[in-house]
Amino acid sequence: MSMQVILAQALLGLNVGVFYAMLSLGLAVIFGLLNIINFAHGAMYMLGAFVALIGYSLLDDWFGISLQIGFWASLIVAPLFVGILGMIIERTMLKRLYELDHIYGLLLTFGITLILQGLFSNYFNISGTPYPGQPESLSGVVNLSFMYFPTYRLFAIVFSIVVCFATWFVIEHTRLGSRLRAGVENPTLTQAFGLNVPLMITLTFGFGCALAGLAGVLAAPIYSVSPLMGADLIIVVFAVVVIGGMGSIMGAILTGLALGLVEGITKVVYPPAASTVIFFLMVLVLLFRPAGLFGKER
Amino acid sequence: MPSDRHAELLRIEDLHAWYGESHILHGMNLTVHEGEVITLLGRNGSGRTTTLKSILGLVGRRTGSIKLHGQETIHLPTHRIAHVGRLGYCPEERGIYASLNVDENLALPPKLADGGLSIDEIYRMFPNLEERRKSQGSKLSGGEQQMLAIARILRTGATLLLLDEITEGLAPVILRSLDEVIRKLRERGFTIVLVEQNFRFAAPLADRHYVIEHGRVVEQIAADELEEKQEQLNRHLSV
Numbered sequence: 001m002s003m004q005v006i007l008a009q010a011l012l013g014l015n016v017g018v019f020y021a022m023l024s025l026g027l028a029v030i031f032g033l034l035n036i037i038n039f040a041h042g043a044m045y046m047l048g049a050f051v052a053l054i055g056y057s058l059l060d061d062w063f064g065i066s067l068q069i070g071f072w073a074s075l076i077v078a079p080l081f082v083g084i085l086g087m088i089i090e091r092t093m094l095k096r097l098y099e100l101d102h103i104y105g106l107l108l109t110f111g112i113t114l115i116l117q118g119l120f121s122n123y124f125n126i127s128g129t130p131y132p133g134q135p136e137s138l139s140g141v142v143n144l145s146f147m148y149f150p151t152y153r154l155f156a157i158v159f160s161i162v163v164c165f166a167t168w169f170v171i172e173h174t175r176l177g178s179r180l181r182a183g184v185e186n187p188t189l190t191q192a193f194g195l196n197v198p199l200m201i202t203l204t205f206g207f208g209c210a211l212a213g214l215a216g217v218l219a220a221p222i223y224s225v226s227p228l229m230g231a232d233l234i235i236v237v238f239a240v241v242v243i244g245g246m247g248s249i250m251g252a253i254l255t256g257l258a259l260g261l262v263e264g265i266t267k268v269v270y271p272p273a274a275s276t277v278i279f280f281l282m283v284l285v286l287l288f289r290p291a292g293l294f295g296k297e298r
Numbered sequence: 299m300p301s302d303r304h305a306e307l308l309r310i311e312d313l314h315a316w317y318g319e320s321h322i323l324h325g326m327n328l329t330v331h332e333g334e335v336i337t338l339l340g341r342n343g344s345g346r347t348t349t350l351k352s353i354l355g356l357v358g359r360r361t362g363s364i365k366l367h368g369q370e371t372i373h374l375p376t377h378r379i380a381h382v383g384r385l386g387y388c389p390e391e392r393g394i395y396a397s398l399n400v401d402e403n404l405a406l407p408p409k410l411a412d413g414g415l416s417i418d419e420i421y422r423m424f425p426n427l428e429e430r431r432k433s434q435g436s437k438l439s440g441g442e443q444q445m446l447a448i449a450r451i452l453r454t455g456a457t458l459l460l461l462d463e464i465t466e467g468l469a470p471v472i473l474r475s476l477d478e479v480i481r482k483l484r485e486r487g488f489t490i491v492l493v494e495q496n497f498r499f500a501a502p503l504a505d506r507h508y509v510i511e512h513g514r515v516v517e518q519i520a521a522d523e524l525e526e527k528q529e530q531l532n533r534h535l536s537v
Contacts, residue, residue, distance in 0.1 A: 175405055195377055
């Protein structure tokens with residue numbers, strides 16, 4: 001097997017890995033800062049892709065609005081829409097469950113996932129609808145010397161990595177981030193100091209959902225936009241979060257990227273194991289390091 | 299900085315407070331004037347810490363009246379109370395955030411008003427903290443944590459400081475530093491409410507003492523009455 005093949009497969013794996021990283025980052029932000037297991041995260045990813053699709057090609061047909069929201073605008077509009085929906089869900093539903101066991105939040109968000117998937121399955125083909133809005137400037141291929149790689153996929157990799165590390169930087173190295181971490185560590189005292197912790201929780205949940213929505217927009221030109229696209233991914237993403245360490249921001253990013261690579265290379269080395277290698281690694285991590293590679297024991 | 303030493307800054311009237319089903323405060327009444335240092339004395343479980351927490355809205359349920367700067371705060375959400383009352387709170391367990399370093403802990407509380415100490419002034423007052431400014435909160439000694447817990451509320455422009463058991467578990471040398479800090483703050487015009495077990499620490503610092511029993515004030519003693527009422531005080535505080 002040539003190095004060229006391995007490098008090419010690794011890059012394709014990294015392309016999958018950035019979606020793992022973006023989604024697991026959103027989940028980790030929500031779990032790490034708010035202690036909520038958000039099963040609806042996959043549905044938010046799907047919703048982001050559908051907002052981009054509807055905004056590009058269906059606004060006129062559905063709503064009689066002669067407006068086309070292009071790809072670049074969708075990178076802002078879709079996360080905003082999904083983030084606001086997330087905030088509404090947090091304020092109206094999740095907020096009532098904070099005093100209860102995690103399982104109630106998980107069940108609620110699972111229910112929301114089923115409702116959203118059902119709703120979109122009613123109007124869209126389950127096997128997927130292509131997103132026609134990929135910008136001309138990102139079409140074609142780039143010569144990387146060891147392979148020709150689609151320009152859009154390269155853009156998705158770079159853009160996602162920048163978003164992931166910017167999020168990490170904000171949480172770990174800014175005053176806003178330190179306030180969020182303080183609000184998690186001791187919400188009562190943080191409120192006594194005069195910080196509006198309930199608002200911080202709502203905004204953080206909205207931000208986590210917006211990240212999933214953003215990943216959905218980025219995925220739309222690569223994969224078919226389908227009501228089940230989030231459901232297919234969310235189980236793997238949960239495995240990524242568990243391996244990285246529940247709540248660890250950097251853990252989610254690095255593990256997401258690394259597991260994309262591992263999955264990509266497994267496709268060359270031993271293809272039948274490609275779809276299970278992540279779960280095999282999860283079992284090993286849970287056996288030998290239950291808090292995850294980057295997580296801390298709670 | 300406070301200008302009028304006699305303006306009423308805190309007035310508590312008929313305050314009742316509950317944790318779940320437990321009724322802790324039974325009609326608390328007290329007032330604090332600007333520039334004063336007062337102590338809340340009493341046995342463990344008498345309701346002194348709950349009084350501070352009630353002022354901040356950190357108990358389950360409260361009734362009665364808590365006026366800060368003349369404004370009723372009993373119905374305000376917790377995060378608003380610090381702003382309205384320009385309150386700085388130093389909790390009994392110090393509340394240092396383990397995941398934040400010294401600089402981040404200092405910068406955490408939001409600005410409540412103008413006139414707070416600058417970071418440089420704070421580090422001049424607490425030189426040990428400057429040496430540890432990049433250390434995580436969990437890595438500090440008990441004394442350093444206590445200094446940090448006080449220091450971080452001085453940056454905010456708070457004028458009324460609620461300090462809960464700040465001497466607990468600290469070595470005598472640290473107590474001397476704390477005594478000096480409280481005196482400096484008093485000179486700068488801060489108003490301070492001290493909940494304190496260590497009467498020898500609190501007595502020379504305070505203008506007035508409120509003795510609390512069973513969730514209400516049973517005695518008020520001015521600093522110049524201490525000698526004459528010592529026996530009464532011993533009776534209230536003895537176990």
